Amino acid sequence: MDTNFVVGACLLLPVLGAFLVLILGSRPNVREAATLLTGGLTFWHVWGLLHHVREGARPRLELLEIVPGVQLAFEVEPLGLLFALVASFLWIVTTLYAIGYMRGHHEENQTRFFFFFAIAIAGALGVAFSANLFTLFAFYEVLTLCTFPLVTHHQTDEARKAGRVYLGILLTTSVAFQLLAIIWTWQLADTVDFTDGGILTGTASNGVLSAILVLFVFGVGKAAVMPFHRWLPAAMVAPTPVSALLHAVAVVKAGVFTVLKVAVYVFGIDLLGTLAATTWLAWVAAATIILGSLVAFQKDNLKARLAYSTISQLSYIVLGALLANEWGVIGGGMHIAMHAFGKITLFFAAGAVLVAAHEKDISRMHGLGRTMPITFGAFFVGSLSIIGLPPAGGSWSKWFLGMGTLEAGQVGLLAVLMLSSLLGLYYLLEVPVKAFFFRPPDGTDHDKGIKEAPLPSLIAIGITALATVGFFFWPDLWYELMTMVISGVAQ
Amino acid sequence: MNQHLPVLLVVVPLVAAPIAALLNRPRLSWAVAVAATLWALYAALELLSQTMATGAIHYELGGWTAPYGIEYVVDAANAWVVVIVALIGALVTPYARKSVEQEITEDRIPLFYAAFILCLTGLLGIAVTGDVFNVFVFLEISSLSAYALIALGNDRRALTASFQYLIMGSVGATFIVIGIGLMYVMTGTLNMADLADRLPEVASSRTIPVAFTFLTVGITLKLALFPLHLWLPNAYTYAPSAVTAFIASTATKVAVYLLLRFFFTIFGATFSFDVMQLDRILMPLALIAIVTMSLVAIYQENVKRLLAYSSVAQIGYMVLGISFASVLGLTAGILHLFNHALMKGALFMSMGCIMYRVGSVRLEQMNGLGRAMPWTMAAFVVGGLSLIGVPLTVGFVSKWYLVQAALEQGMWPVAGVVLLGSLLALMYVWKVVEVAYFREVDPELGISEAPLSLLAPTWVLVLGNLYFGINASDGVGVATRAAEMLLGIL
Numbered sequence: 010m011d012t013n014f015v016v017g018a019c020l021l022l023p024v025l026g027a028f029l030v031l032i033l034g035s036r037p038n039v040r041e042a043a044t045l046l047t048g049g050l051t052f053w054h055v056w057g058l059l060h061h062v063r064e065g066a067r068p069r070l071e072l073l074e075i076v077p078g079v080q081l082a083f084e085v086e087p088l089g090l091l092f093a094l095v096a097s098f099l100w101i102v103t104t105l106y107a108i109g110y111m112r113g114h115h116e117e118n119q120t121r122f123f124f125f126f127a128i129a130i131a132g133a134l135g136v137a138f139s140a141n142l143f144t145l146f147a148f149y150e151v152l153t154l155c156t157f158p159l160v161t162h163h164q165t166d167e168a169r170k171a172g173r174v175y176l177g178i179l180l181t182t183s184v185a186f187q188l189l190a191i192i193w194t195w196q197l198a199d200t201v202d203f204t205d206g207g208i209l210t211g212t213a214s215n216g217v218l219s220a221i222l223v224l225f226v227f228g229v230g231k232a233a234v235m236p237f238h239r240w241l242p243a244a245m246v247a248p249t250p251v252s253a254l255l256h257a258v259a260v261v262k263a264g265v266f267t268v269l270k271v272a273v274y275v276f277g278i279d280l281l282g283t284l285a286a287t288t289w290l291a292w293v294a295a296a297t298i299i300l301g302s303l304v305a306f307q308k309d310n311l312k313a314r315l316a317y318s319t320i321s322q323l324s325y326i327v328l329g330a331l332l333a334n335e336w337g338v339i340g341g342g343m344h345i346a347m348h349a350f351g352k353i354t355l356f357f358a359a360g361a362v363l364v365a366a367h368e369k370d371i372s373r374m375h376g377l378g379r380t381m382p383i384t385f386g387a388f389f390v391g392s393l394s395i396i397g398l399p400p401a402g403g404s405w406s407k408w409f410l411g412m413g414t415l416e417a418g419q420v421g422l423l424a425v426l427m428l429s430s431l432l433g434l435y436y437l438l439e440v441p442v443k444a445f446f447f448r449p450p451d452g453t454d455h456d457k458g459i460k461e462a463p464l465p466s467l468i469a470i471g472i473t474a475l476a477t478v479g480f481f482f483w484p485d486l487w488y489e490l491m492t493m494v495i496s497g498v499a500q
Numbered sequence: 501m502n503q504h505l506p507v508l509l510v511v512v513p514l515v516a517a518p519i520a521a522l523l524n525r526p527r528l529s530w531a532v533a534v535a536a537t538l539w540a541l542y543a544a545l546e547l548l549s550q551t552m553a554t555g556a557i558h559y560e561l562g563g564w565t566a567p568y569g570i571e572y573v574v575d576a577a578n579a580w581v582v583v584i585v586a587l588i589g590a591l592v593t594p595y596a597r598k599s600v601e602q603e604i605t606e607d608r609i610p611l612f613y614a615a616f617i618l619c620l621t622g623l624l625g626i627a628v629t630g631d632v633f634n635v636f637v638f639l640e641i642s643s644l645s646a647y648a649l650i651a652l653g654n655d656r657r658a659l660t661a662s663f664q665y666l667i668m669g670s671v672g673a674t675f676i677v678i679g680i681g682l683m684y685v686m687t688g689t690l691n692m693a694d695l696a697d698r699l700p701e702v703a704s705s706r707t708i709p710v711a712f713t714f715l716t717v718g719i720t721l722k723l724a725l726f727p728l729h730l731w732l733p734n735a736y737t738y739a740p741s742a743v744t745a746f747i748a749s750t751a752t753k754v755a756v757y758l759l760l761r762f763f764f765t766i767f768g769a770t771f772s773f774d775v776m777q778l779d780r781i782l783m784p785l786a787l788i789a790i791v792t793m794s795l796v797a798i799y800q801e802n803v804k805r806l807l808a809y810s811s812v813a814q815i816g817y818m819v820l821g822i823s824f825a826s827v828l829g830l831t832a833g834i835l836h837l838f839n840h841a842l843m844k845g846a847l848f849m850s851m852g853c854i855m856y857r858v859g860s861v862r863l864e865q866m867n868g869l870g871r872a873m874p875w876t877m878a879a880f881v882v883g884g885l886s887l888i889g890v891p892l893t894v895g896f897v898s899k900w901y902l903v904q905a906a907l908e909q910g911m912w913p914v915a916g917v918v919l920l921g922s923l924l925a926l927m928y929v930w931k932v933v934e935v936a937y938f939r940e941v942d943p944e945l946g947i948s949e950a951p952l953s954l955l956a957p958t959w960v961l962v963l964g965n966l967y968f969g970i971n972a973s974d975g976v977g978v979a980t981r982a983a984e985m986l987l988g989i990l
Contacts, residue, residue: 074973076897077980081970147891154890161938169938173930180926184889185919192903192915 012068022051027127034120048101055097084140087493092266093137095349100130102469107250109466113364128155133259142191142201153179159251160244174243179230187228207277219286225271231264233320235297242316249360257352265326272330282333291331295425297324302432309370311359322348332413335495340409342491347402351394354473358388361462378444385444387474392437394477402480506559506572509543513621521614529610536617537589544586551579567694573630577982581627581757584841588749589620591957596742603740618645623754632680633690643669650739661734668731675718682711695766723755726789729812736808741852749845764986773825782823789816794924803861814840824905830983832901839894846883846961853950868941877936879962884929886965889922893969
């Protein structure tokens with residue numbers, strides 16, 4: 010099959026799926042079948058691209074010239090493919106999960122929910138495959154806007170306020186900083202195409218390029234580098250499947266993906282290493298890692314804790330990019346995949362507890378592990394991956410990130426990674442440990458009716474938990490893709 | 501017939517207007533208006549394609565040769581202005597039928613259409629003429645008919661709004677005619693090209709700078725540049741919905757075009773910007789307009805008034821682009837002229853839909869309209885996103901070039917203000933979105949979706965916002981050509 014066509018199909022299928030959902034809105038079973046079907050087809054097409062990329066090809070699709078010199082164009086390179094694989098696969102799993110969750114939790118407006126969900130995936134794939142900064146920015150904003158109805162799904166006052174924070178921070182940073190950085194880049198380099206080795210080398214002084222880097226790192230609000238992280242906990246008012254897919258995978262990963270992509274293909278890691286701003290931005294990321302963990306520590310609401318943990322983990326990837334060496338990039342890229350699978354498991358589990366036991370707070374989950382062993386077992390596995398312990402995939406990405414810090418000669422940053430893992434050990438494992446080994450406190454009456462979550466949700470949890478373990482033994486795919494990113498740069 | 505198109509473009513509507521009044525039947529007058537606007541659109545598109553194919557068209561009225569007789573000129577700079585005016589006219593007329601039936605008493609409807617066609621005639625005339633006195637004549641035709649149209653609004657405050665506009669507009673027109681008169685005294689000619697030739701000889705006199713000043717104030721009053729915008733919010737708020745949609749997307753745009761013509765074609769960029777240092781006054785005013793008027797818009801409770809203040813801010817963007825006096829800056833300004841017509845047209849038309857069903861466009865009346873009128877509110881959201889400047893909409897294309905133009909001259913703070921304006925736009929657009937989507941509609945009101953004849957023209961503009969936002973190359977090409985021509989680079 011023509012690769013152009015496949016790239017187009019990857020982007021178009023979710024949109025088609027979205028409209029199928031609209032048409033079939035009145036018949037929930039057919040509607041969900043349509044979502045699963047388009048999800049499956051989308052993933053199949055993305056998977057089909059892997060073969061070409063392995064052979065060194067970069068399938069390209071040029072749609073049209075938006076303004077002279079700037080195209081709406083897509084190019085599949087290894088890093089983008091990695092993100093696309095993760096997002097499109099987890100879309101299927103999340104849909105499965107959402108079927109159980111949305112019905113079990115009696116959510117309203119499910120058609121609208123599945124519609125915008127599909128559009129958001131199209132946005133994420135657009136970000137993944139974009140061939141230049143302009144296209145990336147366009148889909149980045151599409152993703153921001155089409156997730157707004159998902160975040161504010163309940164249409165309550167609380168949702169409205171959270172929606173304001175969400176949209177306010179994401180649009181403000183992207184318009185005020187990121188867009189400025191993009192136009193600045195365009196003026197300096199006369200191109201905004203992602204190119205191996207970067208496009209900015211030698212175009213301006215160290216100071217100017219540093220300023221652009223700062224604008225990029227803070228302008229990508231979705232990467233949630235402090236102090237622009239507030240939107241992420243705010244977005245937790247959304248139904249859990251949204252938090253799971255969008256705020257553990259599609260949206261946040263679109264952010265860190267953008268940072269990595271800019272680091273590798275706009276600056277190039279060689280140039281990045283020479284910039285004055287790189288080191289102190291790395292320390293900003295390090296501070297976010299530690300502060301995020303410390304805040305997570307104090308949250309009793311499980312989703313809030315996971316949100317701060319996400320903020321912390323995202324900065325691992327930002328840090329990986331800013332280490333400006335091969336190990337950092339490999340570790341950062343792999344962490345996109347590893348953290349996605351780990352964190353989505355945790356969110357799934359949190360949602361399952363909410364549906365089955367109607368509990369949001371960790372202190373009220375004591376003893377629940379006995380009635381919901383699969384859920385909390387999966388939570389345990391996911392936690393291991395986030396902390397970076399074997400046998401879970403997260404240990405690989407943390408390992409490479411650690412190597413990156415040493416290569417960069419930043420022992421202090423290595424210490425930060427270690428400390429954060431220790432914190433994670435406590436604030437994540439506290440949940441399953443208390444659920445399995447603690448007695449329910451007096452007064453919380455977990456009546457006998459509590460069972461495991463609905464079956465579709467349980468299957469979804471099982472898939473992601475198994476994958477998390479599987480990636481410890483077979484991390485090859487992600488590693489291979491990331492080495493291709495690096496070797497492309499080295500050429 | 502083709503060689504007479506420039507004049508027929510204007511004459512056909514001019515004749516149609518009294519016919520619409522004489523027929524004196526609402527439906528028949530409307531039909532005449534539809535025919536006139538469709539003709540104007542056809543002629544405008546035909547002129548555009550001719551200009552693009554063969555260059556500027558010169559037409560001598562009555563066969564009198566150029567510097568003595570009146571000349572009509574269609575070139576890269578005004579062909580698109582003509583198209584946008586005619587296009588908005590052709591979309592507003594079908595839209596107006598139901599909207600006007602509801603908002604205006606039946607016996608006045610034929611007069612409404614007569615005034616409407618006259619207003620269109622005036623605006624088209626300003627755009628195509630190559631003669632400065634003729635500009636003044638058409639300006640008066642469009643302005644007088646606009647005062648009448650605004651006064652037809654069913655709110656009694658429409659009368660005071662119209663009167664306010666009448667006073668301010670007449671001051672502006674007088675200033676313009678004084679400026680034209682002073683130029684005539686010094687050069688003895690009214691033809692634009694001829695003026696451009698002769699002005700440099702007398703530019704060192706005191707009269708020409710005075711004429712320049714009168715023209716600047718007069719035109720900026722017409723285009724509602726801060727702080728000469730005071731007539732605009734009331735006029736837009738209380739005029740009938742169809743009138744607001746038409747005037748907001750055309751009248752100020754034609755005035756901006758006039759600014760370009762006078763400063764670049766007639767006086768020349770060197771005189772305007774190096775000698776008179778026009779940028780020193782335009783740029784600060786534009787920046788103040790962008791920031792303060794957006795802030796004022798955030799606090800409005802009447803959405804038409806909110807959009808009116810937003811218009812003043814958006815005019816700031818156009819003038820800002822012009823004040824750079826560079827190819828990029830002018831391109832940005834000209835692009836925004838068209839783009840803003842598309843967005844404000846769509847936005848005011850969606851407000852007309854709400855007016856039709858709800859009878860008010862005050863925020864507290866718009867609770868839950870996202871559910872009751874999904875297509876109308878979706879149109880508002882897309883138009884609003886375009887106003888904010890979200891990528892893949894036309895608004896983004898304008899911002900892209902404006903920021904570039906600012907960065908090109910190393911003006912960081914200016915680029916910052918442009919982007920800040922986007923965020924302020926987000927705040928006032930979202931205010932409406934939250935009311936429409938986060939509150940419950942009162943089921944007793946029985947609000948349903950607007951009729952198709954209102955929705956269809958609205959959505960044509962909405963889709964235009966998306967289409968020209970995704971495929972902007974042609975538009976940018978035309979704007980760049982116009983900018984180069986105005987700067988005398990071509």
